[in-house]
Amino acid sequence: MTENSPDLHRSTSALATSGSTLSWNAVSVDVPLSKKAATRDPESPSVKRILNNVSGYVKPGQLLFCMGPSGSGKSSLLDALADRIKLPVQGTQVLDGKVKTAHGLKAIAKYVQQTDDLLGVLTVRETLQTAAEFYLSDASARPNAVDEVIDILGLRPHEHTKIGNALVRGLSGGQIRRVSIGCELVAAPKLIFLDEPTSGLDSATAFHVMTELKRIAKTTGMSMIITLHQPSELVFEMADTLLLISSGSTCYFGPAHEASKYFHSLGFSKPSKSSDIEWMLELVNQDFGRLETVEKCIRSWPRSEHAANLQHEVEDMEASCADLHGGAGKRMERMNYASSFLQQTITLTRRGVLNTIRNPAVLWLRFAMYLMLSLMIGLVWLRLGNSASVLNDYNTALFYTCAFMIFMSVSVLPAYLEERSVLVRERANGAYSVGAYILAHTLYEIPYVFLLALMASSVTYWMVGLTAGAKRFFIFVANLFLSLFVAESMMVLISAVIPILIVGIAAGAMTFGLFMCVMGAFISIDRIGWWIRWIRYVAAHFYSYSTFLVNQFRDTTWEASPDTFPPFLEPVAGESVYRAQGLEERLWVNFVALIAMIVFYRIVAAIWLQLFLKGKR
Incomplete structure (x- = not known):
């Protein structure tokens, strides 16, 4: 220029x-000293003054x-x-x-x-x-x-x-x-x-x-x-x-x-x-x-x-x-945003779509991760067949699909923390409301999470040879989509509460690990102690895994396999698989529970952002 x-x-x-x-006239700010410092010297002041009667204009x-x-x-x-x-x-x-x-x-x-x-x-x-x-x-x-x-x-x-x-x-x-x-x-x-x-x-x-x-x-x-x-x-x-x-x-x-x-x-x-x-x-x-x-x-x-x-x-x-x-002068009114709630949501959604498409860590790297995991599941459990001897193999394939596809959602944390820092800066300057941010975040996440679920389902379902049928396939896709969206919503909450990447990853991994323990894959729900069994009701893994099993085994009969160990001398009803693990046929209840978790995590994230992330130091 x-x-x-x-x-x-x-x-x-x-x-x-x-x-x-x-x-400003006589502006002062005091910082409370730690209790440890006060204990070392009881006569020392309890606060440190970092600004002392500063005036100006x-x-x-x-x-x-x-x-x-x-x-x-x-x-x-x-x-x-x-x-x-x-x-x-x-x-x-x-x-x-x-x-x-x-x-x-x-x-x-x-x-x-x-x-x-x-x-x-x-x-x-x-x-x-x-x-x-x-x-x-x-x-x-x-x-x-x-x-x-x-x-x-x-x-x-x-x-x-x-x-x-x-x-x-x-x-x-x-x-x-x-x-x-x-x-x-x-x-x-x-x-x-x-x-x-x-x-x-x-x-x-x-x-x-x-x-x-x-x-x-x-x-x-x-x-x-x-x-x-x-x-x-x-x-x-x-x-x-x-x-x-x-x-x-x-x-x-x-x-x-x-x-x-x-x-x-x-x-x-x-x-x-x-x-x-x-x-x-x-x-x-x-x-x-x-x-x-x-x-x-x-x-x-x-x-x-x-x-x-x-x-x-x-x-x-x-x-x-x-x-x-104490005069009659009017105090300054509560601020109004320059743009409407609708305009804020549109702008945030458009920016979020651009960030999703262009950011390798948000979309393309995750697509590669989910594709590789889907191919690995498909190759390990390739075309299992219809024999009763492979019932447990189907069970482990569905467990792995549920548990680890949800677990990989922690990979989105770096991108969410970047968005969080931008949110704090912009919100502190009065750019938009937390409600518009959470709504926009939800809107632009839906398409790419659905594409992830559809891609992973298409590869896994047909390579493993899960029970054929269009209805069963779309239930599988819907269940994986909702499960991933619950995990994404939990990452939104974790990124709102925990600004440190390694701590956020640890919190997510620990939570997902706990939820895996009570999902019913390793031990029948009925055998889990009552003092920890209740956790399954707040674990997306429990509802997701239950839906996968019911969708796979309900109304199916598996061929006898007398030459295997253990031998299956007669055909086996598929329902016996999930009933033996203490799971019930309630697909719609599972879907409603997953949707409720999505709403809950995002509302709690919005409340946290509203109350605690105001850009103050």
């Missing part, structure tokens, strides 16, 4: 908006840089202001003349987090287009907004390149970072929080991105609060306001260009070879033996003229907030 590109100098921006004013069109050394509390402050922190936040916060509420903030603000949680198989344009569909209610504005963000972030040469993941080659880390920024920028928020937006970017790209953010702020009025770790001098010069933090306390708040003068007034001298920002960050860094210097900066701040001006400013903003003083 050249300097004279018309996209850089549009007279009318698709991101046109109006900014917001956010002020940002106005429309301003870039506020929040800076400090690692562990200073700048990211904690950003989380506290953006309602992304689980700990109680003390102090007052006023947004556009009203007491800030979580839903009110989410309706006008967006947050760019440090981690880049994106679906790796989507292209840059598809990712930004999806974000626009969530955030922009005006469909006609979406294409222009996406195009402008692509140009602003220098992504035009890569707009049709996939993001990339462990299995799909895609963008560089810096390019992915720009896409993450673009996903929230496309919403044209009034206020945007950016946590380390230049991390992973080279100096030239960081300067370009910050220049464009500055331009957007000035031309649209968008307010920006940005945490930075070690910006270049050129990037630092773009700040309107600087908040410098050390050990959770304010060392400076005010115009960025006056910060150096302020620290000179405290008696500090800047080395000749250091830039202003390097020098100031060195002053407030206590990691390398400069504790006295840091303490002086913290002690001096409350007595400074800048601190008095800041306090006067935030108190004026609080005075105009009727909510804060």
